[in-house]
Amino acid sequence: MTATAQTPVVAPVADPAPAAALARRWRLRGWAPPVAVVAAVAALALVPWVVYLGATLPADYTTTNWDGTWQGLDVALALALAATALSSWRRWPSAALWACATGVLMLADAWFDLSISTEGSDRVWSVVCACVEVPVALLVVRHGHRELRRLLHRVTPDMQNPTHAP
Template identity: 45%
Template sequence: MNRRAFFVAVAVMSVLAPWCVVLAHTLPATATVPNWSLAWVGLDCGEALAAGLTALLILRRDPRSALTSTVGGALLLADAWFDVTTSIGGDYVQAVVMAVLLEIPLATLAFWYASSVLLRPEPEFRSDWTRRHESQPNPPALRPLDRTEWSQSRH
């Protein structure tokens, strides 16, 4: 087990959990947002970028597609959450329908794909990039973990 990463994750959770309680009691019920459209366009662009990178990495048979797929799924859930919680009237109904029929199912598929890649036996998902660099004495840092490294990182 990577102790440092474990302690960082616990520290972040320990800070954010109470912070959520503070925000719940101190944030105003409504707010005027000066860059509302920029925020939404940025979120949707992030979703598109994650999907595009996932597709590219799938074409390259690169297991790092699990990372971009996970990011895309998380962004889709954030989009659904903010659509539903910031909408009123007819927009609220549309936001719920979009969340239930589109964003949540797509996020679920993205997470399913990522988990299927992570659980796949390593030799079946070798990327061209990995094959080109595995013979180098000092391969680039951003590379898929081999089976030994993967099992060591999980314990």
């Protein structure tokens, strides 16, 4: 029997060139990507919706499942924080997305805490929590932005020079 050297098996890597070429064509033609168009239309559609809600919603509203609603938001926030911690610790590419989602959930939580708190100690507690939660949320979003830049630089080093067209 003769020993033969085995060649290592290398997993195929997706070529980012087709996606980059497509994005370049959209920019060169002056077209917006479809997601930008959908987001712009949705943002414009929300303006009259917000005005309508402001004019028609009652100032006070009694609801059921109040405790479940808050517990659900806090469970989602705890899971997002855990996912952000784990993915950041392990340097997974998903860390950027988890960090941004976590920051948005933290800002939403602070907003709802402040906007529905009652006078007195409830309001004071909400302000104190927001003074902690909002800066942490901004730091988490900043971390997500840095992770995304790190990931993009690793995949396409020429992203540091946006005027460079390969």
